[in-house]
Amino acid sequence: xxxxxLAVHQxxxxxxxxxxxxxxxxxxxxxQLVGLLGPNGAGKSTLTxxxxxxxxxxxxxxxxxxxxxxxxxxxxxxGYLAELFRFPGWCTAEELxxxxxxxxxxxxxxxxxxxxxxxxxxxxxxxxxxEAMSKGMQQRLGVAQxxxxxxxxxxxxEPTSALDPVGxxxxxxxxxxxxxxxxxxxxxxxxxxxxxxxCDHVAIIARGRLVKAGTPAxxxxxxxxxxxxxxxxxxxxxxxxxxxxxxxxxxxxxxxxVYRVEVRHSSLEDVYLAAVxxxxx
Amino acid sequence: MSGGQLRSAAAVVGLSIRExxxxxxxxxxxxxxxxxxxxxxxxxxxxxRDVDEFAAGEPKILDAHAFTGATIFGMAMFxxxxxGAVLAVFLTLGVVRGDAESGLLQPIVVRPIGRTTMLLARFxxxxxxxxxxxxxxxxxxxxxxxxxxxxxxxxxxxPALALALGVAIIAALSLLASTLLSVTAQGIVVFxxxxxxxxxxxxxxxxxxxxxxxxxxxxxxxxxxxxxEGLYSAGLHALISGTSGLTGVVLQxxxxxxxxxxxxxxxxxxxAYLGGVLALAAFVFSRRDL
Numbered sequence: 001x002x003x004x005x006l007a008v009h010q011x012x013x014x015x016x017x018x019x020x021x022x023x024x025x026x027x028x029x030x031x032q033l034v035g036l037l038g039p040n041g042a043g044k045s046t047l048t049x050x051x052x053x054x055x056x057x058x059x060x061x062x063x064x065x066x067x068x069x070x071x072x073x074x075x076x077x078x079g080y081l082a083e084l085f086r087f088p089g090w091c092t093a094e095e096l097x098x099x100x101x102x103x104x105x106x107x108x109x110x111x112x113x114x115x116x117x118x119x120x121x122x123x124x125x126x127x128x129x130x131e132a133m134s135k136g137m138q139q140r141l142g143v144a145q146x147x148x149x150x151x152x153x154x155x156x157x158e159p160t161s162a163l164d165p166v167g168x169x170x171x172x173x174x175x176x177x178x179x180x181x182x183x184x185x186x187x188x189x190x191x192x193x194x195x196x197x198x199c200d201h202v203a204i205i206a207r208g209r210l211v212k213a214g215t216p217a218x219x220x221x222x223x224x225x226x227x228x229x230x231x232x233x234x235x236x237x238x239x240x241x242x243x244x245x246x247x248x249x250x251x252x253x254x255x256x257x258v259y260r261v262e263v264r265h266s267s268l269e270d271v272y273l274a275a276v277x278x279x280x281x
Numbered sequence: 282m283s284g285g286q287l288r289s290a291a292a293v294v295g296l297s298i299r300e301x302x303x304x305x306x307x308x309x310x311x312x313x314x315x316x317x318x319x320x321x322x323x324x325x326x327x328x329x330r331d332v333d334e335f336a337a338g339e340p341k342i343l344d345a346h347a348f349t350g351a352t353i354f355g356m357a358m359f360x361x362x363x364x365g366a367v368l369a370v371f372l373t374l375g376v377v378r379g380d381a382e383s384g385l386l387q388p389i390v391v392r393p394i395g396r397t398t399m400l401l402a403r404f405x406x407x408x409x410x411x412x413x414x415x416x417x418x419x420x421x422x423x424x425x426x427x428x429x430x431x432x433x434x435x436x437x438x439x440p441a442l443a444l445a446l447g448v449a450i451i452a453a454l455s456l457l458a459s460t461l462l463s464v465t466a467q468g469i470v471v472f473x474x475x476x477x478x479x480x481x482x483x484x485x486x487x488x489x490x491x492x493x494x495x496x497x498x499x500x501x502x503x504x505x506x507x508x509x510e511g512l513y514s515a516g517l518h519a520l521i522s523g524t525s526g527l528t529g530v531v532l533q534x535x536x537x538x539x540x541x542x543x544x545x546x547x548x549x550x551x552x553a554y555l556g557g558v559l560a561l562a563a564f565v566f567s568r569r570d571l
Contacts, residue, residue, distance in 0.1 A: 072395060078391070080387070080388070081388075082384060082388070085387065086385050090300060090303040095299075099292055103292055103389065103392040103393070103394055104392055104393060145388060
């Protein structure tokens with residue numbers, strides 16, 4: 001397997017007596033979309049901030065394309081959108097992107113700015129002042145800003161929290177396109193359905209520790225087969241779709257009359273709730 | 282500093298200047314400064330006219346015309362320093378902690394520019410604008426004084442440069458405060474330090490007038506601890522350094538008569554102090570979690 005774009009090794013962070021991260025390991029490969037889930041205060045934003053050099057780790061290490069997080073080459077390789085961000089309100093969308101082009105040394109010029117604004121459906125708002133934009137428009141502009149200079153790694157902290165369903169779909173389609181361009185994406189989100197829909201890999205952290213990781217399918221796993229018979233509803237926990245015909249055959253052979261068969265999957269929400277133990281921040 | 286960092290620094294300075302223009306900060310500063318200069322012109326005109334009238338025919342023990350010119354121009358210098366300090370503080374307000382708390386800083390410092398370059402760019406922009414501002418206002422006040430009373434200071438350029446360096450030091454102190462304090466606390470602390478420096482300078486003046494070594498010593502220590510005050514005092518001194526006799530003595534003892542010249546040690550110390558404050562600000566900023 002190729003070297004990961006983002007590699008997190010035994011990462012820990014303490015704020016005074018409070019332990020925000022306690023030995024996290026995580027990797028994001030090129031073209032991979034990794035969803036980071038966890039309750040408020042679990043350490044998701046801290047991990048992201050360490051990866052882009054805003055916060056210094058207490059222990060462990062984070063590398064971006066083999067370079068220490070926070071170093072100039074590491075910062076040059078990433079795009080970042082914070083959960084709580086603000087852009088100068090007097091600036092227009094076009095001016096903001098031009099400013100960030102100069103910061104990263106992008107030579108994309110007007111073509112890059114137009115392409116990114118179109119990608120987040122802000123093509124018609126290029127000359128609009130940011131203070132006159134809705135929160136959702138600002139968030140989409142933030143995503144466009146993070147993509148300036150064609151970063152190899154995109155760190156997005158709750159990028160769809162202020163978006164309406166249409167805005168979410170725009171960002172979702174954009175992320176899927178980025179996957180096609182081999183961009184590595186780490187996505188912090190509370191929206192389980194969204195993560196389940198677009199992420200290749202999911203990591204759930206709680207109280208600063210990685211409690212569950214895998215593909216959405218691996219995490220969701222088999223749930224149960226529920227069969228309604230003449231003598232009542234019977235549930236076969238752990239059984240999957242492939243088990244259903246055999247279970248029905250056995251029941252019929254035993255003289256039962258079968259009225260309904262339902263294969264139930266455990267959703268990512270079930271897995272998440274089981275992993276974090278009902279914890280909320 | 283690499284070419285990329287220079288380009289990024291220029292982008293940050295450019296953004297700050299555009300913000301000042303777009304938010305009409307510079308327009309407000311220009312209007313208020315024009316108001317100050319008009320008032321100053323009126324004051325200088327009437328002061329020279331009245332003094333020349335009542336001093337006519339009197340024995341010349343004290344050169345009332347020179348005394349008036351030096352006093353009102355010294356006051357103009359004080360006002361220029363104050364306005365320059367306000368501008369320097371405003372341009373550096375909330376640059377680190379304030380902008381970090383509002384989320385403005387993070388999108389910039391994750392870029393390759395780096396924290397130290399970003400900080401130096403903000404300082405460079407604020408110091409250059411504030412320094413240019415005080416030099417322009419100083420020479421405008423000089424032109425008004427010359428036009429209304431035909432009076433010129435003994436040294437013209439030195440005090441202007443002292444003011445420019447003084448406001449650059451205030452900008453650096455304000456930047457350092459922004460790495461440690463919230464916006465409101467930063468503004469309060471910097472203006473209190475500014476006021477304390479000027480009060481210490483006045484104490485030194487009083488110490489000279491009443492021949493108190495202790496007060497004079499307090500003033501000297503303050504001048505070195507807060508060199509913008511030392512530079513300002515030295516600038517006032519340079520205005521009248523060639524004025525002799527009773528007029529020179531009385532002016533030096535007055536509120537706008539600096540008692541000490543800026544020797545090479547004070548100038549070297551001011552630059553070293555500026556570098557030290559910026560280095561400390563960069564160190565604190567580099568250690569801060571954002």
